[in-house]
Amino acid sequence: MLRTIIAAALFPFAVSAAFAQDADAGKRVFNKCVACHAIGPGAANKVGPELNGLIGRKAGSVVGYNYSDANKNSGIVWTEQEFAAYIRDPKAVVKGTKMAFAGLKNDKEIADLTAFLKACAVGGKTP
Ligand code: HEC
Incomplete structure (x- = not known):
């Protein structure tokens, strides 16, 4: 606990990036x-x-969407961790993906985006 407080005082950005979504x-x-x-x-x-x-x-796994073989056969389950690695550098995680997106480099943006996606459940409820 004390360690967290000290870390928060020294590295407020790093702490918020790691914990606050x-x-x-x-x-x-x-x-x-x-x-x-x-x-x-x-x-x-x-x-x-x-x-x-x-x-x-x-x-x-989305029915009716024509995925690349690279994505379909990646074996990935989109946990928060897998998603974070992917969205930072899609082509490095799924080699040969047809997603033409350079990636997000900002930890806070990735954490926030993950929170948003988590809140968007099957069926389309959005926050
Ligand atoms: C220029 C278009 C484009 C942009 C911008 C883009 N994507 Fe994609 N995305 C794709 C395509 C195309 C695929 C299918 C990839 C494949 O089949 O190889 C994909 C696949 C994905 C997948 C895998 C989904 C699955 O069902 O396996 C995720 C996750 C994803 N995108 C998230 C994002 C997020 C989050 C952003 C914004 C930060 C983003 N993408 C921006 C085109 C894009």
Whole structure:
């Protein structure tokens, strides 16, 4: 506990990036995805698959979306950790993916985006 307080005093940004996930901020980060991905009630596949219920979902599992073999055969389950690694550098985690996105490099943005995606359940309930 004392260690956490000291760390928080010394590295406020690092601590917030590691622990605080803000779904509202994540909704804004998702603006970087909307050109290709829909989420929420009635979300349909666009350039990329719809992302409702992503956290906990198996890679390549949206019915009716034409995935690359690289994605479909990746064996990934989108846990928070897998998603964080992927969205930082998609092509490094899924070699040969057709997702043309350079990646998010900011830890806080990744944490917030993860919180938003977690809150977007199967069926499209959004925060
Ligand atoms: C330029 C279009 C584009 C952008 C921008 C984009 N994506 Fe994608 N995304 C795709 C495509 C295309 C795929 C399918 C990849 C494949 O089949 O190889 C995909 C796949 C994914 C997958 C795997 C889904 C599954 O069902 O296995 C996730 C997760 C994902 N994108 C998240 C995001 C997030 C979050 C953002 C925003 C930070 C984002 N993408 C931005 C095009 C995009």
